[in-house]
Amino acid sequence: xxxxxxxxxxxxxxxxxxxxxxxxxxxxxxxxxxxxxxxxxxxxxxxxxxxxxxxxxxxxxxxxxxxxxxxxxxxxxxxxxxxxxxxxxxxxxxxxxxxxxxxxxxxxxxxxxxxxxx
Numbered sequence: 001x002x003x004x005x006x007x008x009x010x011x012x013x014x015x016x017x018x019x020x021x022x023x024x025x026x027x028x029x030x031x032x033x034x035x036x037x038x039x040x041x042x043x044x045x046x047x048x049x050x051x052x053x054x055x056x057x058x059x060x061x062x063x064x065x066x067x068x069x070x071x072x073x074x075x076x077x078x079x080x081x082x083x084x085x086x087x088x089x090x091x092x093x094x095x096x097x098x099x100x101x102x103x104x105x106x107x108x109x110x111x112x113x114x115x116x117x118x
Contacts, residue, residue, distance in 0.1 A: 031086065038085040041104070049075040080107040084115075091115075 030036040050073045080093045080103070093107045 040083040040085055041108070042081050043104070044079045044081070047077045047079065048073045049077060078103065080104065082108070082111050 027038075030038060075096060077094045077096060078098075080095060082091045082093075083089070084091075091111055093110060095103055095107065097103045097106075
């Protein structure tokens with residue numbers, strides 16, 4: 001028996017430069033268009049809410065008291081961020097639902113209702 005030899009992935013195909021040139025051109029055209037809006041969206045790690053020890057340090061004279069186990073989580077928040085690339089405006093929406101496509105769309109709809117131009 002011999003080991004199966006893995007195929008080595010191609011580092012770069014001959015069309016790579018043309019593909020990236022086209023993407024760069026499309027981005028430039030979108031940036032110059034008045035009816036175009038470029039955004040970047042992302043969700044981050046879930047944040048547990050409660051009297052939890054996170055291994056941090058307190059600035060006060062007395063240390064903050066926290067549970068040594070993460071057993072009493074009161075809620076979990078999921079941050080969803082939208083960056084408006086051209087004007088560098090960043091919006092964060094916090095949700096309690098699971099990180100799903102529905103959650104993403106709900107956050108986008110909420111953002112759009114507050115940001116749309118009439």
